[in-house]
Amino acid sequence: MLGQRYYIYLFYINALVSVTACIPQLLYKNRYNGSLTSLALSVIIGAIFIFLFQSRIKKFPRQNILEILDRDLPNILIKAYHSLSFLLSVFAGVLFLNSIMQIIREFAPLNSSMIFYCFLLLIVFSILIETNSILFMLEIVILFVTPLLLLILLRFFTDHLVLMDSIKESFTYIVHFPKAHSVVSGLFIFTGYTNLLVYCEHIVSINKKHLLIIWFILCCVLFSTYFIPIGYFGLKGVGLENYVWVTTIDSMHINYFFLERMVLVFILILIGITLMYLIINYHSAIRMLQMMTDDIGGKIKWFGIVIVVISALVTQYYADEINLLTFFIYYFVFRFILDLILIFLLFYVTKKAS
């Protein structure tokens, strides 16, 4: 069994990957009419979801989702839930892969199709290894990435070119009703636990104190991804940027670091985070598929890998940036619905069990 800190890592990487998931860009669409209240609402709903989940899952220690749900529910319902989860995970993987490839194509002078095939190869090999090894890999990635992110945060607080007035101005648009799309995209940061279901049988069950730490970290990530670019581009300019975080890093003058231009370093960080998330995500998708068909260790995982590879290869030809944003919204909405279903199922199961 692994320690509780692995829960923090899983939530944390889910929050960091929001930069690749264009969540800031989606939130800025409503920056004049309600994205702040949407953020506040998603923070509250996120907290409720996390604590509800904990209160349910702690009743079934060291069990995977199949064992939890397999008590009283009809078989067809479990199968349906697992296949939906699998499809949504593959869909998410495709979106994240395309998003990071777009950033690489735009900012790194490298051969992007070669990189794409390397990524795919890496993903295929990594998702086949054991769940515990993937969690160890996650810890290493987090440990590498966090100091650099803290450096960026420090630079923001010491930079006199940041327009604090713009950030204050964004607060003046607080008297608007929250918008559904913005709430759902903000909520994605908090709903990392639907990816945890595969992993939670390997981690000791989590207590309230750790959940509070997680919630605090997630809020910090969410608010800094929203407010820091406003300080650099102004409230109007921030909506004009397609890759808002990469250009924000480009605007920072980091002269006490070994590289003066941080963009390439930041893109490497982003690639690290996104690849790690993709590995977690696809691994849980494959495990879902295995659980659904009761074929653990058999040939069904190769079927899953073929689906992953083909979906990635095909969508490479059809992705451009505008429909990526709308697809991300679809993904967040479906994710939210699936989370609601999961909470409902867990409540039903615990009630039956008691």
Next chain:
Amino acid sequence: MDIDKRSFVTAIGIDESDNLEKKYKITLKISLSKGDPATTGAEFTLLSFDANSISEALKNMQSMTDKELFYGHTKTILIGENVATKEIRPIIDYFVRKADIQRTAYLGVAVPNALQVLEFKPKVEQVAGSYLFSMFEENSNESPYAKALTLFDAYRRETESGINLAMPIIEVQHKKIQVNTIALFSKKGLESKLNAKESELFKLLTVGIKNGSTIINTNDGTYTIKILKGKTNCKIINADNNTKTAFFHIKLQTSVEEKVDNHLDLTYEKVQKIQDETEKKIKKDVHLLLDTIQKSKLDPMGLGLKLRASSLLHRDIPDIYSNLNFKVKVDCRIKEAGIVG
């Protein structure tokens, strides 16, 4: 990509074309450094091309060299005075869109034109173009006059309402480069210029200064005061709907440097007197500067943005300066006269 297959563009200049049919004359300063740290790579070459758009000119200049023009190290973008007065927005827009130019590149207005500034070859220079760059950089040059403007800052000042551009002017005079004045822009182009003294005060009001100086007359002599450190807090107080007050609180740390035509013998009373006189003088000068800026109807200090940030109503304010009063408070602290008491 190998380093010897690239030529590094260190500065870009944009001028009005001499050819009447063409709009711009783009000049690139290309470093010819060999990559050997022992020899200074100050050798450079200039490429110029006349075209109707910047991208057309850059494309054509690419075909004039055997190597790939690499813009990743472009640190300075100079805009000729003639172009700057006509239209500034399309130029800034183009460079912001170009992903390989850093957003931290510095912008400046070149007087009389960008080509002459780029042609200037300083006696000591590490890398071609680094002279221009370090004129702006805060850490290497603590001149109280130059106020650096980076590319992302320029773009946000163009897009946001309630704030205008203020760009340093690079001037070639008697075979020397000087950066001590600031040009004020409307959203469209260059409108007016501040002189060196006003530029220093303007910098004090916006980002703060180090190593400034001023001359104070008291009834027992004339003193030169060195401003070690100065910064300003600016607040807008919305008294009621009609009158607003912009409140500037200036904090100065100074020392008495010299007494003109005499030796310094400071007493506590004298220091007090100099302090009062400095406060009075700075206050008067700042009021004069604010009046000049008010007359130009430009908003380089972002007062409009401050006003927008302070109310929930989001009225579009067409003229920030109507019904606006200025109030200046100066706190000056004198650390006597250096290390000799």
